[in-house]
Amino acid sequence: MSDYRKAILITYPVDQVIKEAISLADAAGYSIIKTVTQRQLIRSRFGIGLGKAEEVKEMVQEIRPDVIIFDEVLKPTQMYNLASLCKIEIVDRERLILEIFERRASTTESQIQIKLAQLRYDMARAREKVRLARAGEQPGFYGLGKYEADVYFLDIRKRVAVLKKKLGKEETRRQLHRDQRARAGLPTVSLAGYTSAGKTTLFNTLTGENKATHKSVFTTLSTFTRAINLAGEKVLLNDTVGFISKLPAYMIDAFKSTLDELTYASLVLLVLDISESIEEIASKYDSSLDVINEFEVPGTRLVYVLNKVDLTTPEDAFDKAGQLGLLESKRVLPVSAKTNYNVELLKDLVGTMLFETEKVKEERMEEEA
Ligand SMILES: Nc1nc2c(ncn2[C@@H]2O[C@H](COP(=O)(O)OP(=O)(O)OP(=O)(O)O)[C@@H](O)[C@H]2O)c(=O)[nH]1
Ligand SMILES: [Mg+2]
Structure with missing residues (x-):
């Protein structure tokens, strides 16, 4: 090309x-x-x-x-x-x-997030240039003096403030949606995982949607939510931005409002591409946990979806899950979002977990009352 x-x-x-x-x-x-x-x-x-x-x-x-x-x-x-x-x-x-x-961002929210991340990136580099210029290691700041450098920083800071305000509005909007859902008493299930693990493919399989999926990284950059039926009950399913390793914390920050869905989710389906080598899976799993921990999702709210099992075997998938220490949780299932293998079983598992825990919660509340 x-x-x-x-x-x-x-x-x-x-x-x-x-x-x-x-x-x-x-x-x-x-x-x-x-x-x-x-x-x-x-x-x-x-x-x-x-x-x-x-x-x-x-x-x-x-x-x-x-x-x-x-x-x-x-x-x-x-x-x-x-x-x-x-x-x-x-x-x-x-x-x-x-x-x-920058190339992929299509929603207002993701565009603001990218812009913010870029300004922070530029700001860090501009600071360094000023520092070097002051130390006499590099001539002027873009040929500008100290005064102009200060004006430049002030300008960036203003732009950051404006963007943050806009992002805040988007967050409020999202929060409103969340409140509405909570009022409607609908449990939410979020799909999370490393980029290209197959989250959107599974989302499409579960919802009958036709959201873009691709072998390339970062196909999804914003969150979508759709209602589905599980165990005869209405449940909201969220697709989210994929994770990647070696990311600076502020990038997670930039996507915080999108990934916030994880904090509020009743369950998080952590999607792993189980067809990869164990080393690869382990390192992606670690990166995923880093992000998930940022959002304080307790282990008990995680379901491990061993996706792309059509490219390997269920035995191999369980073996790898065992090496990651996931089997004790009993919330592990090999599936194929592509061939639908075990997708019905996944629905059953999620349905049972959601409505059993709901029942347990209700009982506890009744006991306390
Ligand atoms: N063989 C096989 N391929 C799959 C399966 N699930 C997803 N894929 C492929 O894996 C690639 C990535 O799938 P996506 O659903 O876009 O992955 P994602 O996790 O949403 O990725 P991001 O949006 O980038 O975070 C696509 O080429 C899919 O066709 C599966 O169960 N089996
Ligand atoms: Mg996706």
């Missing part, structure tokens, strides 16, 4: 990591023409070691890519150092994810 920009990728020497970085790059419109790996990407000066950085510099001169993609979140100084050495633009993992979100 001709509108793809050419990139050199710097990443870790681990197959799954390389694969993910390439698919992130692809989703942001870059094609990788060369991959450089190193075991350590968080060294202080350039992220990579000096020798490796020199190698990359030569490579850049030789193959003339448009950018270097660096598969870690770089500090502004590291990014500046590497860019100056190689004389090329650096897109770190954070920037890359922002670029994908």
